[in-house]
Every structure is written in C-alpha cells, then in structure tokens.
Amino acid sequence: MTNEKEGDYCTICGGVRPDAIKIKTVLVDGKETGINHLELIVDGVRKLHLTDDAAIREELLRRAGAFNYIPTKKKEAYGDALMREYKAAPE
Numbered sequence: 001m002t003n004e005k006e007g008d009y010c011t012i013c014g015g016v017r018p019d020a021i022k023i024k025t026v027l028v029d030g031k032e033t034g035i036n037h038l039e040l041i042v043d044g045v046r047k048l049h050l051t052d053d054a055a056i057r058e059e060l061l062r063r064a065g066a067f068n069y070i071p072t073k074k075k076e077a078y079g080d081a082l083m084r085e086y087k088a089a090p091e
Contacts, residue, residue, distance in 0.1 A: 024038040024085075037067045057082065
C-alpha cells in the first residue's frame with residue numbers, strides 16, 4: 001500500500017495547489033461569482049451530447065457542485081448562469 005495522496009496537493013500545507021484552481025467569473029443573480037473549472041465543466045457536459053435543456057442544466061449543476069459550493073437557495077440562479085455560459089461557449 002502506498003501513502004501517496006490522490007490529486008495535486010501543495011507539499012507545504014497539503015491543500016490544493018493554487019495553480020490547480022481555474023476560476024472564471026460569471027454573473028449569478030446579478031453578482032460576479034467565481035466558478036472553478038467552468039471550462040472543464042462545460043466541455044465535459046458538451047461531450048455528453050445531451051439535447052434536453054433540463055438534462056444539460058442538471059449535469060452542469062452536478063459537475064459545478066463537485067468543484068464549487070452552490071448554496072441551496074441560489075441553485076436556480078447558478079443553473080441560469082451555467083446555462084448562459086454553456087450556450088455562449090464555442091462548440
């Protein structure tokens with residue numbers, strides 16, 4: 001068995017290395033909000049070739065939630081912002 005950690009962590013503090021964070025600012029409910037790994041999220045969902053907007057939205061939220069805290073009360077607003085970014089991104 002190995003003692004290596006999975007992922008890319010700072011050797012000093014053990015946290016995620018700053019260069020591993022890829023944040024893009026988008027408007028969520030009228031406020032600038034950073035979304036970590038937005039391009040990765042959008043690209044991954046696009047590769048699923050989903051055609052239903054509700055399914056796309058749900059998958060965007062699921063993937064965004066893996067990298068970002070999404071407050072329950074703001075889930076709808078985050079979904080709107082993610083869909084805007086998804087539709088605006090080049091295919």
